[in-house]
Amino acid sequence: MDALQYLAQGLGIALQPINILFAFIGCLLGTLVGVLPGIGPISGVALLIPVTATMTSGLPQADAATSSIILLAGVYYGAMYGGSTTAILINTPGENSSVCTCLDGYQMAKQGRAGVALAICAIASFVAGIIATIGLLFMAKPLAEVALRFGPADQFSLMILGLCALSSLAGKSQVKAFIMTILGLILATVGVDPISGVARMTFGYPELYSGIEFLTLAVGMFALGEVFKTIITRDYAEGEPIRVGSIIPSKQDMKDSWASILRGSALGFFQGLIPGCGATLCSFMAYTTEKKFSKNRANFGKGAIQGVAAPEAANNGAAGGAMIPLLTLGIPGTGTTAVLMGALIMFNITPGPLLFQERPQVVWGLIASMIVGNVMLLILNLPLVKVFAKVIETPPKYLIPGILAISVFGVYAVQLSLFNLLLMVGSGVAAYYLAKNDYPIAPLVLSLILGPMIENNLRRAVNLYNGDYSRFLTEPISLTFLVIAVLWVAIPQVMKLRGRRLEEVIG
Amino acid sequence: MGFDRYASILFIALGVALFFYSQTLTSSFTGTSIGPKELPLFLAVALVITAVINLVAALRVKSPGGKKGLDNWKFLIMVGLLLLYVFLLEPLGYVISTFLFLMAAFQTMERGGYLKSALIAGAFSGGIYLLYVKVALGVLPGLPFGD
Numbered sequence: 001m002d003a004l005q006y007l008a009q010g011l012g013i014a015l016q017p018i019n020i021l022f023a024f025i026g027c028l029l030g031t032l033v034g035v036l037p038g039i040g041p042i043s044g045v046a047l048l049i050p051v052t053a054t055m056t057s058g059l060p061q062a063d064a065a066t067s068s069i070i071l072l073a074g075v076y077y078g079a080m081y082g083g084s085t086t087a088i089l090i091n092t093p094g095e096n097s098s099v100c101t102c103l104d105g106y107q108m109a110k111q112g113r114a115g116v117a118l119a120i121c122a123i124a125s126f127v128a129g130i131i132a133t134i135g136l137l138f139m140a141k142p143l144a145e146v147a148l149r150f151g152p153a154d155q156f157s158l159m160i161l162g163l164c165a166l167s168s169l170a171g172k173s174q175v176k177a178f179i180m181t182i183l184g185l186i187l188a189t190v191g192v193d194p195i196s197g198v199a200r201m202t203f204g205y206p207e208l209y210s211g212i213e214f215l216t217l218a219v220g221m222f223a224l225g226e227v228f229k230t231i232i233t234r235d236y237a238e239g240e241p242i243r244v245g246s247i248i249p250s251k252q253d254m255k256d257s258w259a260s261i262l263r264g265s266a267l268g269f270f271q272g273l274i275p276g277c278g279a280t281l282c283s284f285m286a287y288t289t290e291k292k293f294s295k296n297r298a299n300f301g302k303g304a305i306q307g308v309a310a311p312e313a314a315n316n317g318a319a320g321g322a323m324i325p326l327l328t329l330g331i332p333g334t335g336t337t338a339v340l341m342g343a344l345i346m347f348n349i350t351p352g353p354l355l356f357q358e359r360p361q362v363v364w365g366l367i368a369s370m371i372v373g374n375v376m377l378l379i380l381n382l383p384l385v386k387v388f389a390k391v392i393e394t395p396p397k398y399l400i401p402g403i404l405a406i407s408v409f410g411v412y413a414v415q416l417s418l419f420n421l422l423l424m425v426g427s428g429v430a431a432y433y434l435a436k437n438d439y440p441i442a443p444l445v446l447s448l449i450l451g452p453m454i455e456n457n458l459r460r461a462v463n464l465y466n467g468d469y470s471r472f473l474t475e476p477i478s479l480t481f482l483v484i485a486v487l488w489v490a491i492p493q494v495m496k497l498r499g500r501r502l503e504e505v506i507g
Numbered sequence: 508m509g510f511d512r513y514a515s516i517l518f519i520a521l522g523v524a525l526f527f528y529s530q531t532l533t534s535s536f537t538g539t540s541i542g543p544k545e546l547p548l549f550l551a552v553a554l555v556i557t558a559v560i561n562l563v564a565a566l567r568v569k570s571p572g573g574k575k576g577l578d579n580w581k582f583l584i585m586v587g588l589l590l591l592y593v594f595l596l597e598p599l600g601y602v603i604s605t606f607l608f609l610m611a612a613f614q615t616m617e618r619g620g621y622l623k624s625a626l627i628a629g630a631f632s633g634g635i636y637l638l639y640v641k642v643a644l645g646v647l648p649g650l651p652f653g654d
Contacts, residue, residue: 054645175561179518182554186525186547193543198533200543232582397620398627401612404589405605409635412596413645421593429586437510459541 003137006360010368013066013361020376022056022067023369026074027376033075034082035388036399041079042335042442043222047403048075049215049343050410065347066362070369072343076336077129077373080319081381084121084312085388088114089242097280097315100287104300104307115247115385117308120257122381123249124313128265129374132320135269136327136367140356143328147353152461153472157481159454162331164485165275166338167443168492176439184444187212188451195459207419214342214448216420217427219407221441222339224428227403229436236396244386249305257309260290264313271314272321275333286314320370326351327363330453335442342449350453511565518558525551584615601640601647605632 013019029051033044052071056064080097087098088105101121108117150158167177190201191211202208230236249257264286271282290310291300300307322333330352332338344351355363381388411424431441465471472478525547532544592608599607609628613620639645 054639054643057643057645173561173564175557175564179554179557179561182550182557183518186521186550186554189547189550196533196543198543200532200547201528228582228585231585232577232579234578395617397613397616398624400585400616401609402631404585404612405609405631408589408592408596408608409601409605409639409647413639413647416646418593418597421596422590425586425589425593433510434514437514439514455546458546462541 002141006141006364007137007368009360010364010366011371013365014070014369014372018059018063019067019070019365019369020372022071023074023373023376024380025055026052026071027078027373027380030075030078030080031082031085031377031381031384031388032078032391034079035085035391036082036394036403039223039226039403040083041076042339043226044079044082045072045075045336045339045343046215046218046222047406047410048072049218049339049346050414051406052343053346054413061348062361065349065359066365068347069344069349069362069366070373072340073366073369074373074376076319076340077125077316077370077377080316081121081125081377082388084125085118085385086392088117088121088308089244089389090392097283097318098311099280100283100311101308103287104302104304107301107303108305108308109242111303112243112245113303114242115245116249116253116305118244118385119247119249119382120253120305120309121312122378124257124261124264124309125316126374126378127261128268128313128316129320129370129377131262131265132269132272132317132323133367133370133374136320136324136370139324140328140363140367143324144353144356147329148357150353150477151475152457152464153475154477154481156454156457156461157472157478157485158329158331159450159457161481161485161488162275162325162329162333163443163447163450163454164488166333166446167440168489172438174489174493177443180434180439180441180444181447184447185451185454187217187444188448189455194452195456205419207417211452212423212448213415213420214445215346215414216411216424217448218339218342218445219411220424220427221431221445222335223403223407224424225431225435225441227400228428228432230396231400232432244389247382247385253305257305260306260310261313263289263293264310265317268314268317268319269321272318272333273324275322275325275331280315282318283311283315286310323367323370327355327366328353332446332449335445338442338446338449342445345449511561511568515558515562515565519555519562522551522553522555522558525554581615585612588612588615597648598651599648600650602632602636602650604648605635 014023029048030044033039033048034041039047049072052068055071056068059067083093083098084101084105087093087101088109091102091106093099093102105117105121108114163181167181168174188211190208192199192202192209199209267286267289268282271285287307287310290306291297294300294304294306296304322337325331325333326337326341330341330350332341341351349355349359349362407424408421411420435441461472462469472482529544529547529551532547533542588608588611592604595604595607606628609631610624613624613628636647640647
């Protein structure tokens, strides 16, 4: 059994005391950040990258990378869980993917069953996380081996597919998403071109020679952007959190929800595999599926435990599923995995098929740490639920300036440059106005990360084929990816047009 | 909406500028491969095309009137404070500039509670400095009058 052997190897790494400590810190920080009003998983992970970098700076480089990624993965899962806590206790989803959890979770809380709802969330997250990890374990290596056979043209087309997938599903307007994607690609060309050594768009600023720092932009656009939005719209999470009460689910609760958890996990995992689907979409799908299958459909929206269990499982299953395209193909499927990928690159790890050959200790350590992290979250969350409920009450007066100060500290500690701080503030302001007007931020950050790789593969391919562009369309794998990319973009448009025509005919 | 129109015009301008800028970049050294010039050139054209489509869509939609109660002042003051903080970070050092920023920002969010604000600001700035510089041996600007 190959996979089990790798898992054992990975567990050997993940169970080193220092890495258990990092997984613990990651889950704790992630949950705290997820619970704090105004910070979702994307901004949480972005905000904590510099903190991670500084925490692991004392370790040797190879170990530092593994430990940092373990810490960040913990943050990712923790933040997902934290978002559900606020959804249940104050009816405010920490992120879009816990919108569904609000529907029945808050109702359960009003009936005095907040503790049970939170416990079911923790259990559902745990089961989904484990199922996704098992899937990852068996699928990652074969997929990476297939991907290794891709030529530069195939890789180029695959990345174009990744960009199209994320852009076509992000936000209300596809055109706006494409504008953001192109802007990200343009920003990615800033700096010294690694092949020819020509400086592009640096305008004499030495800070720009190495390109626009991903970290600066991610913290600015996600963390500051969200904080600015909170300030302007006075979107402070108000309202007393409901008392948590008993956190032990009854036998009946478990009996009611186990099937929903399993269905939700599987649905989430497979949707997570598809780039761009995202946790939000699949938590909605899981909710509606449960509602359709349920015998007591009328109970949904009034505190049905299945309505909490299924979307929570789906959203965490998707988080795990999204790791597969990220690790094996180097294609992040969601905004948060895009930020994770940026962090990996920061630590000199390029996700993709080669990673399994070149840095097996990092990959398998990470995969095993997902299991450790899930166990950690379960142990951490159930007893600490009441503490996290207190964190929600942090007054915005102190919270918002605090987040701003942490952002400044983080970016300055890693980059040591005022230029980057100014860029961070500027991109935060820009991100607020862009996001407010439905220009999605995630495609910009994703293309900033993928940009250099796309250009590199494009040039390699064109060089290899002696300038024959038609090879992108005649290589079968490349053609397949490009056709899927076109369909991905075109189908929603065609459906929209059809819908409009139908409306015209009817009305 | 007004924003879409201005943003589209800005993007078109950016695309045109990038188009002319990329003309100044060197093309490929060998005849067949792509140099540093081609991708920016292609992106410039793509940006102009998508921005024009966006502009046309924006011109078709009438901008909705009426504004919600927004806290623009607080936002502007906060961005101003943040910029001041960034510029004072190196001259004043981390501890003092962070303390001042937090005090000012706390009071901008809500007046009053000076003692509590000072305690939190002091604990935050001093705590981060001690942990990061003294324990983790990182680098942050020290105190202006020497360590």
